[in-house]
Amino acid sequence: MTGTTPSTADVARRVGVTPATLKRWVSGGVVPLGDAGWTQGMIAHARIVARLRERGHPLAEIRQATDDGRLAFGYAEDLLRVDEPDYTLAEAAKETGLEPALIERIGSSLGFSVSWTAQITEDDVQMLRYSAAALAAGLPLVAFLQMCRVYGQALAQVADAEVRLFHLYVHEPLMREGIPGLQMAEEMEGLTRQLLPLASPLMDHLHQRFLHHFVEQDVIGHMESDLSETQLDLGRLRVAIAFADLAGYTRLTEEQGEEEAVGAVERFVEAVEHTLPEDARVIKTIGDEVMVVGSDPAALVDWAVGFQSLMTERPLPRIGVHYGETLYRDGDYYGREVNLAARVAARSAGGEVIVTRPLVDAAGPHLEFERIGEVRLKGFTDPTELFLASLIDE
Structure with a gap:
């Protein structure tokens, strides 16, 4: 059928209706048909009409939607190559x-x-x-x-x-x-x-x-890895994980409305993306929460503390950082250490960065860590040693 205009019967078969139904839609103005015959865009429009009919929408309502242009985007399908199924x-x-x-x-x-x-x-x-x-x-x-x-x-x-x-x-x-x-x-x-x-x-x-x-970051990460660490099982990576969200986001939504709250989240996520160290990236966002992973634990805790110093607009972020072994699947990170990082973040307050012992050991001398103590985090049997990270006052 390549290079030829399909017949009404061909179109009806592709749309999933009878030729009589399709002709009735055309004569009633529900499906516009030009002098050039059936184009891919018009066929796409007919498919949309068929789906709307399956959902119970009356023809008069669909005709009005056609006249108003609410179905006009279906014509864009004319520009997309869609081959007929040729293979079993x-x-x-x-x-x-x-x-x-x-x-x-x-x-x-x-x-x-x-x-x-x-x-x-x-x-x-x-x-x-x-x-x-x-x-x-x-x-x-x-x-x-x-x-x-x-x-x-x-x-x-x-x-x-x-x-x-x-x-x-x-x-x-x-x-x-x-x-x-x-x-x-x-x-x-x-x-x-x-x-x-x-x-x-x-x-x-x-x-x-x-x-x-x-590729460059992976090469550098291998060169800088601690050779004394035990070898990981296949499919596992040792990374620094940070979770950050906005303290009081739910209250902001109630007090100032969804538009203002979403605007605050967009500014927050943009600020995170624009300030991260080169080896780190945002893995995903869920609502106002951002998950960040990096190969350099010192660089990530530096970023977290520095990021908090830049944030002055409420609601303030709260950040938790942990370093450990994760399971890497489908571009995401899973496992106990990821869950632990999320629980650490949940213990922080607006404007705070809370970290675990591995981050303290990896950090530079320009940071100080106030020991909070051994804390039993939700979902974990053993307590976790937590620290409040900040810049050393000069």
């Missing part, structure tokens, strides 16, 4: 040399739905060829599947953000201006046509730049 799972396995079960594992690791193997496209097969080449080059399967999960989660977040931000800052303003639906679709398609080709080069550049940075 068995055919894809034969083409790539991968076992069917492994293809299913790769898809689930990437975050595809369980039904993806029933609609494998040529692009999917090319992706599987790359996967087979990576495994043939010697990359262990356990590492490859973890990379698939990281790629899938990261790029799903990127795509989700692209769509939502475009909706919030382009689509919504056009609707508020009262621009007719078809005109709005044309304007949005024009803008998307200009922006879409920029996304892949931008992400490729960022990937190369960050890859260079982390």
Whole structure:
């Protein structure tokens, strides 16, 4: 069907309705059909209508949404290459040399739905060829599947953000201006046509730049590692972990509203990202809490104390830092020491940095540590020695 305009029957099959239903939508103005026939954008619009009908929305409501331009973003799909499914799972396995079960594992690791193997496209097969080449080059399967999960989660977040931000800052303003639906679709398609080709080069550049940075940091980390420390099991890393959040964030939300509270969190996270030492990075944020991991414990406790000295606006951050052995999986860190770091942070107050004994031993002479004592943290049987970290007064 490449290079030809699909028939109404073809479109109906792809949308999942009967040709009679599709014709009724077109004649009723629910699905606009131009003189050039069915484009990918119009097919995307028909799919949206079908989903809305499945959810019980009446045709009159959908027609009004079409006229108002609320469904106009569906036309952007005209710019996205979407191949027809050409391969069965068995055919894809034969083409790539991968076992069917492994293809299913790769898809689930990437975050595809369980039904993806029933609609494998040529692009999917090319992706599987790359996967087979990576495994043939010697990359262990356990590492490859973890990379698939990281790629899938990261790029799903990127795509989700692209769509939502475009909706919030382009689509919504056009609707508020009262621009007719078809005109709005044309304007949005024009803008998307200009922006879409920029996304892949931008992400490729960022990937190369960050890859260079982390390769360098990994080499330095190996060179500076303490050779006297016991060798770690495969899949484990010894790192410094910091948890930081805003003391009184819930109260701020109640007193000043969600917009002001979210603004405070955005400023806080941005300040963390812009001040971290080179070997450290934000692993994740959950609400107002930030998890930071670095390979240099001295540098991370330096950052925590220095960061607190910069913070003057309430609510003030509270920070806990610990150093220990973690389990590394899918770009994240797990295990007892991570949980311990979180509990240490929970014991601190706004403006404070509380650390454990390994941080005291690693820190430089410009810091001082007030011993709090042996504290039994929630969820841990043995007490943990805690210290309040600060700069030495000159």
